[in-house]
Amino acid sequence: MKVELNVNDRMVEIDVEPRKTLLDALRDDLRLTGTHTGCEHGVCGACTVLVDGAPVRACLMLAVQSDGHEITTIEGLAPAPGELSVLQDAFCETHGMQCGYCTPGMILTAHALLQKNVTPSREEIVDAISGNICRCTGYGQIVEAIEFAAERLARANEPRAAAAE
Numbered sequence: 361m362k363v364e365l366n367v368n369d370r371m372v373e374i375d376v377e378p379r380k381t382l383l384d385a386l387r388d389d390l391r392l393t394g395t396h397t398g399c400e401h402g403v404c405g406a407c408t409v410l411v412d413g414a415p416v417r418a419c420l421m422l423a424v425q426s427d428g429h430e431i432t433t434i435e436g437l438a439p440a441p442g443e444l445s446v447l448q449d450a451f452c453e454t455h456g457m458q459c460g461y462c463t464p465g466m467i468l469t470a471h472a473l474l475q476k477n478v479t480p481s482r483e484e485i486v487d488a489i490s491g492n493i494c495r496c497t498g499y500g501q502i503v504e505a506i507e508f509a510a511e512r513l514a515r516a517n518e519p520r521a522a523a524a525e
């Protein structure tokens with residue numbers, strides 16, 4: 361079946377079997393391998409992408425269901441090739457990753473949180489990422505990274521005069 365979708369601000373058309381997941385279509389057909397394959401049954405969150413801005417497990421969605429929707433993968437968050445978003449940079453600075461397997465899903469989940477809540481509390485951050493499993497970090501540095509990014513984004517949005525006070 362032909363599926364037309366917007367991936368990272370680019371319209372693409374793919375030809376997929378009806379049973380193919382969005383996860384496999386992203387990785388195999390579009391070569392967007394930053395979306396990781398983990399449990400493949402909706403538990404770990406490694407495959408998280410944004411569908412129309414909301415975090416979705418790509419292993420639980422069929423590619424045909426994404427027809428006409430906007431998909432954002434980790435490759436779509438960087439402002440330019442070779443650059444990192446504020447959130448990605450915060451993960452690096454706070455050591456919010458070790459093996460990195462959960463990291464794309466964590467960052468996309470956190471990105472969606474910060475899009476709708478620019479000043480999340482620690483509890484809100486913990487709640488937002490509660491569906492994403494990390495086997496390495498113990499979560500402390502991941503929460504710290506998201507707090508750090510939220511602070512930086514808030515400072516960047518302050519009017520110049522207020523920031524100079």
Ligand code: FES
Nearest residue numbers: 398399400405419
């Ligand atoms: S691979 Fe999709 S939730 Fe684990």
Ligand code: FES
Nearest residue numbers: 458462494495496
């Ligand atoms: S950094 Fe290894 S699974 Fe999270």
